[in-house]
Every structure is written in structure tokens, then in C-alpha cells.
Amino acid sequence: MRQDKETCVQRTRLFFYFFEKSNWATGEKAPLDDIVKVKKVSSQAVRYLNNFLTTRLERIATMMELLTEAHDDWAISGKKDYILMETETYDFNNSIKILNKQGFDDSEFIVKVEYARKWGVL
Amino acid sequence: MGYISSENKSTTPSGGWSDLWKQEDYWAMWLGLTIVLLVILFWSNGYNFMNWIVVKIPTYSDFNTAMSYLSSHKTTLITLYFFFLIVFSIAIKALTGEVKRFLVGFTFLFLLSVLVSVWGSWSVMKSYYVETPLLALVVGLLISNLLKIPYWLSTALQTQFYIKLGIVLMGASLPFTLIVRAGSTAFAQATIIALATFLTIYWTGTRVFALDKRFAATLAAGGSICGVSASIAIGGAVKAEKQHVSIAISLVILWSIIMIFILPLAIKALHIPPGPAGAWIGTSEFADAPGMAAAAAINEQAIKTFTLMKVVGRDMFIGIWCFIMAFIAVTRWDKRYAGTKPDALDIWLRFPKFVIGFFLASIIITFLAASPNIVTSKALDNNIINPIIELRNWAFIFTFLSIGLTSRLKELASVGWKPFAAFTAGVLINIPLGYLLSVVIMGNYWITVK
Numbered sequence: 001m002r003q004d005k006e007t008c009v010q011r012t013r014l015f016f017y018f019f020e021k022s023n024w025a026t027g028e029k030a031p032l033d034d035i036v037k038v039k040k041v042s043s044q045a046v047r048y049l050n051n052f053l054t055t056r057l058e059r060i061a062t063m064m065e066l067l068t069e070a071h072d073d074w075a076i077s078g079k080k081d082y083i084l085m086e087t088e089t090y091d092f093n094n095s096i097k098i099l100n101k102q103g104f105d106d107s108e109f110i111v112k113v114e115y116a117r118k119w120g121v122l
Numbered sequence: 123m124g125y126i127s128s129e130n131k132s133t134t135p136s137g138g139w140s141d142l143w144k145q146e147d148y149w150a151m152w153l154g155l156t157i158v159l160l161v162i163l164f165w166s167n168g169y170n171f172m173n174w175i176v177v178k179i180p181t182y183s184d185f186n187t188a189m190s191y192l193s194s195h196k197t198t199l200i201t202l203y204f205f206f207l208i209v210f211s212i213a214i215k216a217l218t219g220e221v222k223r224f225l226v227g228f229t230f231l232f233l234l235s236v237l238v239s240v241w242g243s244w245s246v247m248k249s250y251y252v253e254t255p256l257l258a259l260v261v262g263l264l265i266s267n268l269l270k271i272p273y274w275l276s277t278a279l280q281t282q283f284y285i286k287l288g289i290v291l292m293g294a295s296l297p298f299t300l301i302v303r304a305g306s307t308a309f310a311q312a313t314i315i316a317l318a319t320f321l322t323i324y325w326t327g328t329r330v331f332a333l334d335k336r337f338a339a340t341l342a343a344g345g346s347i348c349g350v351s352a353s354i355a356i357g358g359a360v361k362a363e364k365q366h367v368s369i370a371i372s373l374v375i376l377w378s379i380i381m382i383f384i385l386p387l388a389i390k391a392l393h394i395p396p397g398p399a400g401a402w403i404g405t406s407e408f409a410d411a412p413g414m415a416a417a418a419a420i421n422e423q424a425i426k427t428f429t430l431m432k433v434v435g436r437d438m439f440i441g442i443w444c445f446i447m448a449f450i451a452v453t454r455w456d457k458r459y460a461g462t463k464p465d466a467l468d469i470w471l472r473f474p475k476f477v478i479g480f481f482l483a484s485i486i487i488t489f490l491a492a493s494p495n496i497v498t499s500k501a502l503d504n505n506i507i508n509p510i511i512e513l514r515n516w517a518f519i520f521t522f523l524s525i526g527l528t529s530r531l532k533e534l535a536s537v538g539w540k541p542f543a544a545f546t547a548g549v550l551i552n553i554p555l556g557y558l559l560s561v562v563i564m565g566n567y568w569i570t571v572k
Contacts, residue, residue, distance in 0.1 A: 006364065006365070007375075008354055008367045010367075011133075011136065073133050075132075075135040075136075084135070086133055086136060093363075113357075114136075115364075116354060117282065117350060117354065
């Protein structure tokens, strides 16, 4: 189907969570597990959170830069615990390809895809 | 779900409270309920304004009768035009911002609607079973397939918005008790047919034509659950390719338009009573607007049973279908993007919000009917329900014209034969199964739903 005959608009939503990953690698763990609702929080747990966040936020910033370099139409919103990047003009497969190619695996971001009718579609 | 006009606009953030004034579903609900409350308000204060502005062209055999009716109702027609123009412009301002173009486009659409209504009320047309809804569709199709639709007109062709508003107004003519009672039957019946059709299209698509699973699921959803809305919702839930979602949408529209003509013809040829006929259309049409066109070509009872079957039995459950499909996609299919877990909140996000307006309109009128202040039920019918029904009928004519004016058949047909064949396999199951359940097995029940 030719692009000008397409009947829908695709909205890609990329979520970059600060404290969460969808899959934890060996040796990794959720940094807040030893802090939130824990009665005796250890200094190591806080230090682990610090190290985790330093690495995690740096990687999120790099992913954002990669995507904004590849495409200029993004709506970027900051939420309490994540960054949301949205676009209606760049295919979600391209975004994933760029991130994977630069060494970011699927556990570091969450992709959601929404479709809407293009104008005039009943 | 929504109207997209942002061809050259940059992406804006989604979600949040702004959905309440940025989505056409909500606007259909706000405006529909406002109209219902306005009718009640005018009547309770002793004004007959809403009854006065609705124009219903009577059936005539010679044009002089039609012309004299129109000239004697000039002021009413102009008032009706301004009423719709003001109401719709408020929504258009929030949805697209293109109010000036809409004013011009809607003026043309309204004039064309009057013309089609007059033509469809001609006794000769009625004797050939060419009712106003079918006529509106044919006129629209002829114009859009022979001429280029100008942009100013295209801004007024808000098919989805008009049909959703019409369905909200439809709620006012259906007692809530009836919706609850018939809704469960409709749901059970629609689910059997939707499951059979879904599995047929999915199986044929993946096993016979070796289509991608996500593509087949998107096609199957469009053919079984609730048309385009289902295709785009499932397409997103399973992360189907954009091209595949586009093809599924085109096929839904193509088959929906074919069915607008086939189903009423079959119903008349088989002498099926209006109640079961509407239920059959409700199970076997693929989208709301074309289904309403087919049901409106029968009569008011068919419109009611169609709405119960399609909106209450099918549309409402799209979110649950999406949740199930997203779960299957993540757990059973390949591990691509497995990080995205299905979220139960999506059931609410994908719920067609205008259906809330449909229920609220029904609840408001049901309470009013139960109130001891109402003198008789006839007074309620004459002063509140009838004007709402007539306004709804106008919204439907705008819908049917918009379907025709936006459907370019040549473009819709360019989808490739494999997906077409898979979808058609579903149609071949859906239609006879819908007939069997709605007419043969449950026919006696649907006859009683009025």
C-alpha cells in the first residue's frame, strides 16, 4: 500500500523509566527494593541506588539524543519516574532499530504503539 | 479513535485530562447530553422550541407538495442549520481548530442533506426501497468517486463524530431497563459470532495465506469485533505494522460499504421482521456508521436492535479483547518487544467513551419517565423523545453522506488479494451465522424488542 493511501496514523510512545527495567540482567536488581518500605535501610542500598541512577540516567539521556538526532518531531514529556517520547511521524521499528544498534536492549525502554484513523476514515 | 487532521503538524503529548476536550468521543458525549438536557429544559419551561426546529420531510408523490412544504418551513430549516452549526463548531474548534473551513463545508453538507432528504421522501424512491440513508450514501459515493473533494468540504466530513453523537442521542429513545435486559442477550450472541469470525480470519490468514500473526489478528479484529476501531486498537496492542493496519482498515470499509447494500436487500427479499433484521445487521456489519445506514434503511425498530447488538453487545468490549490479544502477543507469539506487558488500564483507555453518553442519555430519560411529574408517557414521547429522534436522524444523514463522500472505492480496493481472501473467509462465516442466531434462533426475542 502506498504511503499516501495509508488509512491510519501511528503514534509511537517510548517510556524510559528511571528506576525500572523490564528485565534485570544477572547481578542487577531493582534499586528501590532495598529502600522503599524497608525498616532498616543500609548505606549500601543507597549507594547502589546512586550508582544505578547515575548509569541509568546517563543511558536514558543517550537514548534521547540518538532518537532526536534521527528524527526531529518528538513530544518529550517528563513524568515523576520516567521520560516519555512520542511521535506520529516516525515508525516504531526505526526507533527500536536505532536503539538496538547502539547497544540498548529491549529491557531499557518500553515501546507502546497506538493507531488512530487518518482523516476521513469512517 | 479520534479524528486526525494533523497532516503537517508536529506531534503533541497525549493523554491526561485534556482528553476530555481533545477527543471526539468525549465531544460526542458532551454535545449529545447537552442536546438531551436542552430539550428537557425547553419543554419543562413551557417552550416548544426543540419540537419546532426539527424538520421531517413528509412522503410526497408530486414535487409541488415537497416545494410548498420546504417554503413553509424555511425559517425552521435555517434555525436547524444554525443550531447544528453552532453545536458542531464548538467541538470542531477544540478538535481541529479549523472552524472557518468547517463553516463552509458544513453549509454544503447541510444543503446536500436537505436535498437528499427531499429526494428520499419521494414515494417513487420508497417504492423501489431506496430509502434516504442508502440514497445519501450513493450520492456521496458518486460525488467522491467522480470528483475531487475540496479541502474545505473535507473538514466537515466528520463521519465518526456524527455517528457517535447520533448514538448518544439514540440512548434517549432506549429505556435503560431494555438496554440492560437486551444487552446481555446481545453480548452473548455477538460474542459467539465474533469468536467464530475472528478465528476463521485468523486461521485462514496465518495457515492458508501465511500472513504475519499480528497482521492476521488485526484483520480478524476488524472483521469480528467492531470494525475500524477494533483494527486500530488490536493493531496497537499487538504492535502490528502500520501498512498492515492500513490494509485492515481499508478492507473493513470496503466490506462495510458492500454490506450496506447487501444486508437490507437480503432482509427485504427474505421478509425478515425489523427487530431480528436490526440484530442481524448488528452482528454482521463491520462498523457503526455503515451498520446504522443499513439499519436505518429498514426502520426505527431495526435501528434500536442494531444499536443494542453493535454498541452494547460488541463495541463496549473492545478493551477486553485488546487486553487478551496483547497478552497472547506477548506470551505466546515471538518475544519481540516482550518488555511491554499488557496493562489492565488499557481496557479503560480503549473503552469507547461515547458509550457512556449513550447510557447516561438513556438513564436520564428513564428517570424522567418514572417521575410522577410527567403527565403521560405520550407527553414524554411527543415533547422530548421525538425531537431528540429527529435531531438524531439528521446526524445520521450527515453520517451517511460523509461515508460516501470520503470513500474512494478504487483506493480501498488496492490491498492485495491474500488479506482480501482471508477477510472474505470471515465474511462467509459471519453473515450466515449472524442470520442463524439473530433470525432463526433468537428471532422471536428480537421481534419483541421495540
